[in-house]
Amino acid sequence: MPPALSSTLPRAIPPRAGVGLKPQHYSTIIETKPDIGFFEAHAENYMCAGGPPHRYLGAIREHYPLSLHGVGLSIGADRPLNRDHLARLKSLNERYAPGLFSEHLAWSTHDGAFLNDLLPVPYTEETLARVCEHIDEVQDALGRQMLLENPSTYIAFAESDYAETGFIAEVARRTGCGLLLDVNNVYVASTNQEWDPIAYIEAYPLASVQEIHLAGYAREADEKGRSLLIDTHDRPVDEIVWDLFARVVARIGPTPTLIEWDAAVPAWPTLKAEAERAEAIMLAGEREGPRRAASC
Amino acid sequence: MRRLAERQRDFAAALLDAGRPLPKGIVGPDGEPSAKRFAVYRNNVIVGLIEALGDAFPAVRRIVGEDFFREMARAYFVREPPSSPILLDYGDKFADFVDGFAPAAGLPYLRDVARIERAWREAYHASEAEPLDAAAFAAIGPDRYPELRLLFHPSARVVRSSFPAVTIWRMNVADGVPAPVDLAAGGEDAFVVRPRAVVEARLIP
Numbered sequence: 001m002p003p004a005l006s007s008t009l010p011r012a013i014p015p016r017a018g019v020g021l022k023p024q025h026y027s028t029i030i031e032t033k034p035d036i037g038f039f040e041a042h043a044e045n046y047m048c049a050g051g052p053p054h055r056y057l058g059a060i061r062e063h064y065p066l067s068l069h070g071v072g073l074s075i076g077a078d079r080p081l082n083r084d085h086l087a088r089l090k091s092l093n094e095r096y097a098p099g100l101f102s103e104h105l106a107w108s109t110h111d112g113a114f115l116n117d118l119l120p121v122p123y124t125e126e127t128l129a130r131v132c133e134h135i136d137e138v139q140d141a142l143g144r145q146m147l148l149e150n151p152s153t154y155i156a157f158a159e160s161d162y163a164e165t166g167f168i169a170e171v172a173r174r175t176g177c178g179l180l181l182d183v184n185n186v187y188v189a190s191t192n193q194e195w196d197p198i199a200y201i202e203a204y205p206l207a208s209v210q211e212i213h214l215a216g217y218a219r220e221a222d223e224k225g226r227s228l229l230i231d232t233h234d235r236p237v238d239e240i241v242w243d244l245f246a247r248v249v250a251r252i253g254p255t256p257t258l259i260e261w262d263a264a265v266p267a268w269p270t271l272k273a274e275a276e277r278a279e280a281i282m283l284a285g286e287r288e289g290p291r292r293a294a295s296c
Numbered sequence: 297m298r299r300l301a302e303r304q305r306d307f308a309a310a311l312l313d314a315g316r317p318l319p320k321g322i323v324g325p326d327g328e329p330s331a332k333r334f335a336v337y338r339n340n341v342i343v344g345l346i347e348a349l350g351d352a353f354p355a356v357r358r359i360v361g362e363d364f365f366r367e368m369a370r371a372y373f374v375r376e377p378p379s380s381p382i383l384l385d386y387g388d389k390f391a392d393f394v395d396g397f398a399p400a401a402g403l404p405y406l407r408d409v410a411r412i413e414r415a416w417r418e419a420y421h422a423s424e425a426e427p428l429d430a431a432a433f434a435a436i437g438p439d440r441y442p443e444l445r446l447l448f449h450p451s452a453r454v455v456r457s458s459f460p461a462v463t464i465w466r467m468n469v470a471d472g473v474p475a476p477v478d479l480a481a482g483g484e485d486a487f488v489v490r491p492r493a494v495v496e497a498r499l500i501p
Binding site: 044045047048049050051052053054055071072073074077078079082085088107108109110111112113114115116117119121122124126127130154155156157158159192193194222223224226228230263 | 301303304307312320321323324330336337345379380381382383384421424450493
């Protein structure tokens with residue numbers, strides 16, 4: 001990874017569990033300094049001139065490794081990236097020197113309107129070229145490698161001619177970006193698209209994975225009565241997602257793993273317990289191996 | 297042909313206007329169109345924005361109730377969709393919108409409560425600056441006072457109201473307890489500022 005452009009050196013994210021940073025937990029974290037692997041902040045929540053969010057994030061960054069997760073860059077958009085937004089991301093990356101920076105394989109801006117969701121892209125040559133161009137631009141602008149996250153999707157595009165895993169593998173190969181494997185998204189997308197989630201993980205370019213996300217989903221049904229899972233981040237991680245996570249860990253070894261709980265945010269102990277469960281799975285995986293060759 | 301550009305144009309248009317048909321080629325796992333699946337995206341967009349507005353205007357939401365607020369926020373979104381991915385800034389025109397929102401016409405003070413909340417939000421995220429106290433002036437002789445140039449703290453905002461808007465706002469945030477208010481009791485002006493970490497909304501005497 002190229003060095004960050006900042007005078008502050010990034011602090012590496014350890015192969016442990018972390019949690020998404022929520023304002024509801026700021027004071028508990030500062031006052032009790034819980035033992036947790038890292039915190040992850042949504043970049044857009046800190047795109048403000050000053051105030052308490054920066055005070056808390058600065059204080060937390062003093063004590064913990066921090067990763068930064070963008071939700072609004074719209075890398076999958078056909079239109080050029082928003083240069084102002086990229087500049088804001090650069091400034092946050094310089095200020096907080098996060099150990100990892102990630103964004104989504106999705107688009108969210110069109111004709112100047114921010115559509116406030118992570119919208120899906122067709123997996124075609126045209127999209128591949130556009131996404132790679134945008135990731136190159138991000139990595140050049142930030143002077144660092146970024147991680148790309150696999151999406152949760154509810155629909156498919158008839159014109160797609162890549163499998164999602166093949167598309168992501170090709171993006172990683174062409175751009176040299178790392179990957180953030182969201183295991184809940186794997187399960188949500190696999191259910192919604194009627195894929196086999198285990199085959200998805202087998203086909204995924206796991207060697208590029210530097211971070212894992214885990215979250216909860218809601219189960220609904222479409223007009224034909226088929227399961228329609230919604231990526232809600234508002235509840236505990238599902239048992240089946242824990243199983244898939246254990247399977248990934250068995251393949252790649254302990255990896256920075258984030259619990260995302262962004263709506264109906266629970267009291268701190270509930271969130272911490274989810275992180276502890278992720279660490280227990282990683283420790284059990286370490287004892288039982290097989291492991292990633294590089295870590296043996 | 298640039299299919300991606302067309303795709304995103306049609307997708308965005310259908311997302312913003314539920315009256316439009318589903319764009320062709322957007323399908324479920326059987327390759328057939330699925331309006332219910334596409335509706336997940338529509339719902340995500342609007343629910344997320346309603347929540348963002350509700351977080352920014354908690355007293356307005358409490359005064360009008362959840363259902364009314366949701367419809368008012370939905371109408372605001374149709375008029376003023378966000379132009380930036382920074383949702384902290386969303387709602388800058390909400391107070392004026394509330395003022396013109398016909399179903400809220402019976403609550404003439406609502407706009408000013410929204411203005412206080414917007415000022416609070418802006419103050420919360422404003423630049424840092426060290427506030428001056430009296431000691432800062434001690435070293436300066438009175439003869440130099442004409443040269444002094446005093447600036448407001450970057451977080452400072454003034455909201456003037458011809459209603460007791462500060463009283464109404466206080467009753468409807470945090471653990472405030474709503475009680476009858478005499479709307480004819482005269483106006484209240486608020487000075488909203490965040491000297492350091494905490495936003496204060498003071499009644500201007």
